[in-house]
Amino acid sequence: MKNAVGRDIPDEILKLTGKEPFQGNNYKNGVPFRRVAPIIRPVMDNEHSKLVKDIHEALVKCKAHSGMTVSFHHHFREGDLIVNMVMEEIHKMGLKNITLAATSLGKAHDPLVPMIEDGTITRIEASGVRGKIGQAISDGKLKGLAIMRSHGGRVRSLVTGETKVDIAFIGAPTSDDYGNLRGIGGKTNCGVLSYSHVDGDCAEYVVAITDCLVPFPNFPAHISMTKVDYVCVVDAIGIPEKIATGAAKPTTDQRKLMMAEYCTQVVVNTPYFKDGFSYQTGVGGASIASTISLTKIMEERGIKMGFGVGGLTKPMCDLLDRGMVRVLMDTQAFDLDAVSNVINPAHHRITAGAYANPFNKGAFVNKLDYVILASLEVDVNFNCNVVVGSDGVITGAQGGHPDTAQGAKCTIVICPLLQGRIPAICTNVTTVTTPGESVDIVVTDYGVAVNPNRHDLLEALEKADCVPLKTIEELRDIAYSIVGEPEPVEFEDRIVGIIEARDGTIMDVVRQAKPYKFDD
Amino acid sequence: MVIQKPAIAGTLESSDCMVTVEPGEGKIDLDLDSAVIRQYGKQIRKVILETLQRLDVTDAKITVVDKGALDCTIKARVECAVYRSNGVKDQLPWGGAIV
Numbered sequence: 122m123k124n125a126v127g128r129d130i131p132d133e134i135l136k137l138t139g140k141e142p143f144q145g146n147n148y149k150n151g152v153p154f155r156r157v158a159p160i161i162r163p164v165m166d167n168e169h170s171k172l173v174k175d176i177h178e179a180l181v182k183c184k185a186h187s188g189m190t191v192s193f194h195h196h197f198r199e200g201d202l203i204v205n206m207v208m209e210e211i212h213k214m215g216l217k218n219i220t221l222a223a224t225s226l227g228k229a230h231d232p233l234v235p236m237i238e239d240g241t242i243t244r245i246e247a248s249g250v251r252g253k254i255g256q257a258i259s260d261g262k263l264k265g266l267a268i269m270r271s272h273g274g275r276v277r278s279l280v281t282g283e284t285k286v287d288i289a290f291i292g293a294p295t296s297d298d299y300g301n302l303r304g305i306g307g308k309t310n311c312g313v314l315s316y317s318h319v320d321g322d323c324a325e326y327v328v329a330i331t332d333c334l335v336p337f338p339n340f341p342a343h344i345s346m347t348k349v350d351y352v353c354v355v356d357a358i359g360i361p362e363k364i365a366t367g368a369a370k371p372t373t374d375q376r377k378l379m380m381a382e383y384c385t386q387v388v389v390n391t392p393y394f395k396d397g398f399s400y401q402t403g404v405g406g407a408s409i410a411s412t413i414s415l416t417k418i419m420e421e422r423g424i425k426m427g428f429g430v431g432g433l434t435k436p437m438c439d440l441l442d443r444g445m446v447r448v449l450m451d452t453q454a455f456d457l458d459a460v461s462n463v464i465n466p467a468h469h470r471i472t473a474g475a476y477a478n479p480f481n482k483g484a485f486v487n488k489l490d491y492v493i494l495a496s497l498e499v500d501v502n503f504n505c506n507v508v509v510g511s512d513g514v515i516t517g518a519q520g521g522h523p524d525t526a527q528g529a530k531c532t533i534v535i536c537p538l539l540q541g542r543i544p545a546i547c548t549n550v551t552t553v554t555t556p557g558e559s560v561d562i563v564v565t566d567y568g569v570a571v572n573p574n575r576h577d578l579l580e581a582l583e584k585a586d587c588v589p590l591k592t593i594e595e596l597r598d599i600a601y602s603i604v605g606e607p608e609p610v611e612f613e614d615r616i617v618g619i620i621e622a623r624d625g626t627i628m629d630v631v632r633q634a635k636p637y638k639f640d641d
Numbered sequence: 642m643v644i645q646k647p648a649i650a651g652t653l654e655s656s657d658c659m660v661t662v663e664p665g666e667g668k669i670d671l672d673l674d675s676a677v678i679r680q681y682g683k684q685i686r687k688v689i690l691e692t693l694q695r696l697d698v699t700d701a702k703i704t705v706v707d708k709g710a711l712d713c714t715i716k717a718r719v720e721c722a723v724y725r726s727n728g729v730k731d732q733l734p735w736g737g738a739i740v
Contacts, residue, residue, distance in 0.1 A: 512679045541656050541709030542677045604711060607680035637678050639686065 126504055126553045128629045134616055138266070141626045146527050146558055149624040154480065157282035160325050162350065171352045172298050176210045176330070179353045180288070183326035185211065188218045189287040192320050195225040195248075196292070196304065196311035196453065200363030203292040203330055205232050206355065212241050220244040220265075222284055224275060224316040224473070225518050228252035229363070237262050246284060248272060249508050249518025258617050259514040261633040267515070267618035269508050269554075269631075272316070272452070273477025273484060273524035274623045279323040280480060283625060289324035291317045291344060292358045296331040300349025301342035304470070305463060307333030309359040312454035312463045314343045318472035321348035332358045343470060365456040371413065372406035376566045380535050381410035383564045383588045384493060389418050390585035391578055393490035393530055397427035397447075401486075401525055402493040404434055404455045407535045411493060412436040419445060430476065430485050431492075431521060438462035450485055452476040452521075477524035479623040486521070486528025494522055496534045498550040501593050503557030503572050505534060506550035508620060511543045513610040513634045515618060519554050523623050526559035531578065538565040544600035544607065546570075546593065551610065552629040554620050567591070567599050611635045644701045648725035651710075651718035658707040658715055660722040665700040669693060675707035688712045692719040696738050716740075 124130050124142035135142065164171075173179045191211070193204045204223060211219060217240050221233075225248040234257045236242045244265035250258060258267045270278060278284040293302035294310050304314045309332060321327055321344045328351045329344075338346075372378065384407065388394055402408040413436055419425065426446035429437050433451050435458035440446040442465070449468045454460040462468050477486045486492075496505040497517060505526070510516040526532045536545045546565065561578055563570045568591035571579040582590060591599075612632035620629040644664045651659040658675075675685055685707060692715075693701065703722075707715065720739050724730075733739055 512677070542681060542711060543709070605681065605684050607677075608683060610679045637682060639682065 124627065126502070126556045126628065128553055130627045130630060131616070134619065134627065134630060138619065138627070143556070143622045143626040143628045146556065148626065149479070154281055156280045157323060159323050170298070171300055171350065173351045173353050176207055176353060176355070177214070179328045179351050180210060180214065182351060183288045183328060185214065185216060185288065187216045190220040190222050190285060192286040192289045192324060193223040194291065194314065194316040194320070195223060195227070196314060196316060197309065197359035198364050199227050199229045200309070200360035201229045201292070202357055202359050203290060204230055207290050208233055208236060208242070212236050217241055218243045220246065222246040222286055224248055224272070225520070226250045226254055230254055240264060246270065246278070247518070248275065248520055250515050251517065255515035259631070259634040261613070261615055261617055263617060266616070267631070268621055269519055269618060270621040271477065271519040271523045271623055272473050272521045273479050273486065274621055274625065276319045276474040276478035277480040277623070277625060279319045280478070281625070286320060286324035288326045288328060289317070289320035290328050290330055291320060293329045293331045293344070294358070295333045295335045295339050296329045296352050297335055297337040297339040298352055299337055299346040300329045300352050301337070301339040301346045302329050302344040302349070303339055304343050305460070306335065307331065309357065309361050310460050311359070311364060312460035313451050313470045315452040315471060315476065316473045317344060319474055326350050328353060330355055330358055332356060361457070364454070364460065372410050374406060376537060377407040378410055380407045380537065380564055380566050381414055383569055384411040384533060384535055385414045385418065386587040387533060387562055387564060387569060387582065388415055388491055390587050391531055391581050394424065396424050398424070398490045399428045399430065399488060400426055400491045401429065401431040401489055401529070402437070403432065403495055405495045405535065408493045408495065409434060409436050411535070416440060416445060430489065431525070433459040433462070435459065438468070441465055441467055450476070477521050479524070484528065486525045489525060489529035491531050491533065492525040492529040494526060494532065494534050496536050496545070498545055498547055499534055499536060499560070499563050500547050500550045501597055503560040503563065503593065504550050504553045505555040505560060506552050507554045509552045509631055511551055511607070511610070513551060513612055515631060519620070523555040523559065526555045527623065531562065532560050533562045533564060534560055535564045538567045538596060538600050539604060542604045544597065544604055546596040546600050547607070548597060552620055552631055554628065556628065563593060563596070565596055568596060570596050642696050642698050642723060642727055644698065644723070644726045645728065646726055648722050650721035650725060653706060653708055655708050656710055656714070658705055658710040658718055660718040661704040662722045662726050663702040665702045667700055669699065670702045672704045673707070674705070676709050677707070684712070685715060688715050689719055692716050693723070695740070696720065696723050698723055
């Protein structure tokens with residue numbers, strides 16, 4: 122059946138997952154549901170100890186079994202040691218058919234590939250997958266499905282009970298012996314524990330893993346002892362320097378600087394740019410450069426930001442330190458500057474649910490004026506792909522892309538027209554992660570395209586005459602005139618993954634990659 | 642042209658390609674590896690074979706490792722490798738065999 126972004130979702134997948142095809146952004150708006158409540162094992166005995174001596178004991182006490190679902194957060198990013206540590210123990214115990222429900226997986230988790238091959242891990246649910254696990258899934262090695270969902274969508278899947286987590290493992294930079302957890306204060310600070318809140322709320326067992334046990338009470342706790350069953354102390358939970366891996370430094374790349382300038386011009390010449398505006402941006406070189414050039418114009422015009430949200434980086438924290446933004450709402454620290462900035466009283470930690478869950482009574486993303494996003498591909502219908510590479514192999518993560526894109530009044534996607542030979546603006550994205558209805562403006566190094574549905578924005582930019590305006594088709598045609606029109610990538614029939622929309626419907630499917638061979 | 646000796650042109654940088662030509666075994670023997678083979682494999686092969694044809698090369702082993710080079714780059718690297726294999730350094734046929 123074709124969904125609202127024109128993607129064919131096979132009946133077998135609808136039947137297998139019990140899901141509906143995507144039917145537009147607000148399909149589930151106002152549709153009531155009941156949140157699931159977790160199972161609690163009360164701790165009344167004042168002699169009860171939550172400390173366990175190792176991961177193995179934690180697993181035994183939490184009744185680890187084949188077929189269970191375990192969850193993790195990715196606040197340590199490429200420096201994470203927790204997922205591998207726990208999965209190795211599960212592997213040693215000979216458990217099979219595990220669903221790995223991490224908030225995201227990266228190159229740090231390459232060592233899990235043999236566990237996919239031997240059937241220890243048979244399902245993966247994550248924002249996305251980079252590195253060798255992505256390749257393994259695309260090669261068809263995972264027996265079950267990989268479900269890729271946004272940060273907001275993940276919270277929804279837990280609170281609706283769609284994802285039932287048996288044991289949540291929460292890596293905590295500091296913990297006391299009763300499981301009051303904080304994102305700072307230890308050896309491996311990550312600033313916030315936003316992604317794990319919902320695991321604390323919904324998982325059947327919650328295990329805190331820390332490398333820095335502190336005296337009781339570890340307060341104010343980011344995740345409360347009232348939700349934690351066991352505390353396990355290990356030598357190291359992460360590698361601090363690697364938390365910032367991949368985060369961009371201020372760029373000197375002229376192409377990126379030009380896109381940053383276009384983006385800044387788009388922001389300042391659209392109607393939401395006024396005192397108190399709200400803003401989210403990512404870690405790409407152009408996004409960071411744009412935040413810096415935007416700051417100059419804010420200073421010139423005496424405009425301050427009301428709030429900044431999201432994964433935060435140094436330039437956003439600089440804005441706070443200089444009094445250019447009233448408050449920052451933090452779900453993830455992308456660099457160590459952002460980690461250390463959490464001590465600023467106007468730098469607030471929020472949960473992933475408050476940030477982006479479409480199934481609560483209103484999330485922060487709904488209050489965004491601007492979000493600046495990147496994308497691997499954008500097609501002529503403004504659909505974005507951030508998960509599957511143009512070669513058909515899973516290589517990225519949804520993150521908060523679909524959440525913020527839907528929430529923000531003005532969603533700007535920055536991407537260079539060409540990534541090497543690959544045209545980023547194309548006729549059809551490889552897979553849809555964010556629907557075109559969420560995307561308002563696309564900024565490239567060859568010009569800026571406005572979604573025809575937003576004639577208000579187009580008019581404002583035409584009037585301001587500040588950037589070279591093109592239609593999205595014109596941008597695609599320029600790209601194809603330089604690199605040639607790509608052949609459609611061929612896939613095997615087997616579906617290896619699902620790109621889930623925020624509301625749990627199916628946005629697209631990912632099929633097994635097919636080895637390339639010439640026809641003759 | 643006849644491939645006299647092994648020769649290389651290009652690099653493995655992004656958006657470039659490395660072309661190696663060696664004396665062949667009576668025909669064109671192409672080994673192509675590309676970062677964009679799924680999207681541009683046919684096009685790249687066509688450009689390489691056409692360029693060899695234009696240079697009148699009919700007997701060569703040619704290895705191309707492509708990192709997303711544009712057609713013009715691929716053409717230039719193939720031409721360069723072929724001329725290097727012949728030791729030709731000046732009086733190149735600009736506007737003739739090299740278009």
